Amino acid sequence: MARYHIETYGCTANRGESRQIERSLRDGGHHPADGPEEADVAILNTCTVVEKTERNMLRRAEELDAETPADLVVTGCMALAQGEEFAAADLDAEVLHWDEVPEYVRNGECPTTTPDTEPVLDGVVGILPIARGCMSDCSYCITKHATGKIDSPSVEENLEKARALVHAGAREIRITGQDTGVYGWDEGERKLHVLLDRICTEIEGEFRVRVGMANPKGVHGIREELAEVFAAHDELYNFLHAPVQSGSDDVLGDMRRQHQVSEYVEVVETFDDYLDEWTLSTDFIVGFPTETDRDFEQSMALLRETRPEKINVTRFSKRPGTDAADMKGLGGTVKKERSKAMSELKMDVMDEVYESMVGDVRSVLLTEDGTDDSLVGYDRAYRQVAIPDAQNQGVELGDTVDAEVTGHNTVYALGELV
Structure with missing residues (x-):
């Protein structure tokens, strides 16, 4: 079982993703460390809203890399949009989508x-x-x-x-x-x-x-x-x-x-x-x-x-x-x-x-809050479908809805209520 250290920067969505990472890690028997120097894995959930933020994220990644004897995992917006920046900085970091982090830690x-x-x-x-x-x-x-x-x-x-x-x-x-x-x-x-x-x-x-x-x-x-x-x-x-x-x-x-x-x-x-x-x-x-x-x-x-x-x-x-x-x-x-x-x-x-899946109408059980007013659920084959603005359209968690898949982001589908 691993001891983890996690730091989160940016918006409410990033904080929500970090909570889900921690929930999955704790469900898997892992425990928070007192700090990066005590951790088996350090996790940096990044933001990339402006250039100054990017510089701060790279600097913090370098600091964590030096502070912890453990593996360094970088996730969040900058990791996904500009992952090559961390490689260019010669960081020995694993750049992952946030929902891949618990599986990586589980080894x-x-x-x-x-x-x-x-x-x-x-x-x-x-x-x-x-x-x-x-x-x-x-x-x-x-x-x-x-x-x-x-x-x-x-x-x-x-x-x-x-x-x-x-x-x-x-x-x-x-x-x-x-x-x-x-x-x-x-x-x-x-x-x-x-x-x-x-x-x-x-x-x-x-x-x-x-x-x-x-x-x-x-x-x-x-x-x-x-x-x-x-x-x-x-x-x-x-x-x-x-x-x-x-x-x-x-x-x-x-x-x-x-x-x-x-x-x-x-x-x-x-x-x-x-x-x-x-x-x-x-x-x-x-x-x-x-x-x-x-x-x-x-x-x-x-x-x-x-x-x-x-x-x-x-x-x-x-x-x-x-x-x-x-x-x-x-x-x-x-x-x-x-x-x-x-x-x-x-x-x-x-x-x-x-x-x-694009163009299909799927029966989706809504189980998770997404970013802003979106809700996230799963179809019968447990494929993830995010529905933007769902909370403003009269649906809530626990509802089963029909959604037309209008696009995707490689690891999940985007849908509109039918």
Whole structure:
């Protein structure tokens, strides 16, 4: 688990984005540090309103780079509009969109739920941790030292927690855990599909359900049952987050990831068979100590083949106390070049997806405040749609609206109310 330091400059929108970054980091078991010098990662959320601001942002980035022994992440307006300025200043910083920051900090590790794994209602979103721990032993992951093996409450217990969230006003339930795909494994039977089916059939009310991260190995054994449940229930977002981490079986073996590339592909093919439209989300770690040029090309080829619509690209960094920390690492330049190449391919894939949506009318559940008077929600495939000026048109969080997609910004669509 990482200690983070975050600084925010600029408008209310930037402050809101930083709050969401912090919320995601805390949900993942990470904690704020007392200052940049104590942090494992320093995050600078930038503004670029005038030239003087730009100079201030570069100066502060240089100061943070010197103050902290940790990784430096730069996000916000200047990072997205003028990211090359930070490279020109010879800063060893990762320039990211704000919603990519939590995944980068997580470094490919599983999220860590709170010790009591109790549900939380955050606005109209109910967060339901269904279990604690995992069945993996990844060589790069420090989370396992904090969580241990899977501990699954009963389906009945989680069902009642989900029902309580809906009755309390949740319009979206986010199923979370270190690895949702192995829920029930400690009881001798994987039960994620059973829990999802019962939530959708036995709880009254209007709501949608998003399933959180599920490692390919856990999903593979129940892929037919799980895909069938997704196809049967409109309440389920057609969305699966299955982090493959590498397209090379050799690297996956060194990572001790348990699955092979072929099993990941079979999961994808099964969901393709059952669902007309769905979103695949996955993660790649680039620059693992044993990753060769050929291994990296296999990862790029897998990305092109399966075309996940949401891709988290993380440059490998060592975590103390893990086996991978003792491996001789690759140079920072190699990792940076591979990260850049994969991130460019990632943006091409995502741009293609959102471009294909333009002109469509989508059913969107509004769950988040956007900038100014906009609201943000998700369609049935959990693709993000922002609706400008929505609050002035009589809609509010928790509403499900029809929206025509009029444009996109690579990582989300823009819509108008119909």
